[in-house]
Amino acid sequence: MELIKIVPDFIITKNVRNFNVAMDYLAMAEGEGRLGIVYGEAGLGKSRAATKWHADNPSIYVRACEAWDTSPTDYLKEICKELLIRPAPKRKGACFSAAVDSLLKTPRTVIIDELEKLPPRFLEITRDLSDLSLTAIVLIGEYELLSYMDQNSRVWSRTYQGVEFKPVEIADIMMYVKKSTGGRIVLKEECASVLHTKLGGNFRLARRTLLHLVQDCNAKKTSDVTVEMIKIAFNAAYTGRKNK
């Protein structure tokens, strides 16, 4: 039997589809400041979907760092750096103005990941940046992002789109396995159901489990996956050790 290989292909799951629709909607409302939020548990593919969108569209991507929690200047400097403003101004106000000017000149969507790690005043700065530069700013985070935004009603009124990343569904898992193996492994419904229950909706674990599953299939020279193989692959992916 020919070895099964994993084909790295970006799978458009239901979550990704919702994310893309929300981004299109945000793009349509150009000419005014607007915010979008993407939230959900860790490992559901939020950042991956955002990275894919960022790669395909004119945008900048900033990942918030806890080290900036006392200094909005560092946060604004990072945004300036991504906007290719060189050298970035040293003062907070100058950094902000430079970022606004750059975004007004060349409108780009700003994606900010994990902003909820920073104090609420950073959200105010982000809102001001969106209002004055008339660009779409998309915030990505976990469920804390909602309570973080709840503190400020003005932010909610500017939030055009909210996308919740939900746990992956059985159909997503079946499609992912089929597409990633070039159609060589087609999960039976029973196997997919077991895998879905074990994963608990985590897409990151699904990717790791598939790696182990393909290894197992190649070792056994088969493409017929059994429930037992799924359990072994999942345990190996979850603990990092096989058959534990």
Add this chain to the structure above:
Amino acid sequence: MSNKWHTGLTPAAREVMKKLGRFRTQDIVDGLGSMIQTYKDRRRIKKAIYDCRKRGEITRTERGLYEYVGKMKPPELQEKMWKVLRAKRSVEKEDLQELAGTSESYAYEWLQMLARNGVVRHLDNGRWQMIYDPVEMPLNKEKTQRLRGRRLKNKEAAIAALAKAMQAIEEAKTAISGLKE
């Protein structure tokens, strides 16, 4: 393939948009003249404007008034890979294939170029880790030069072949005229 949907209206409308800069739907209809004869054609123009706006080619300055800003060039593969690398900081070839849509060999070649320029380093587990962030994308100068050299060589070969062919034609003409005489 059926050509039902390829009416050529959008490219023609784009030309008019470029010429006018700021325009209303009626201006495009007037600009296209005899191409727009029915209400259906007019609806197609509205659809073309909607599509152009969605693509970012035109912006709406006020109700019913649009401005042509130009066709956005889709990001090149290298640019996509660069964005993915900067966002993730540490990638595998497969990440670039999945998120930037490149081939395995091109992703590997590009990462090797970055490694030679001291931007990334190759780890034992197959990952490529960013060690220096120049913000702007480093260009593959060696490859550009190599390709330029190859193109120049091909051009020279084509010119030489053309000269040879011309000489052969001249010789043939001379021979034919010799025969006639």
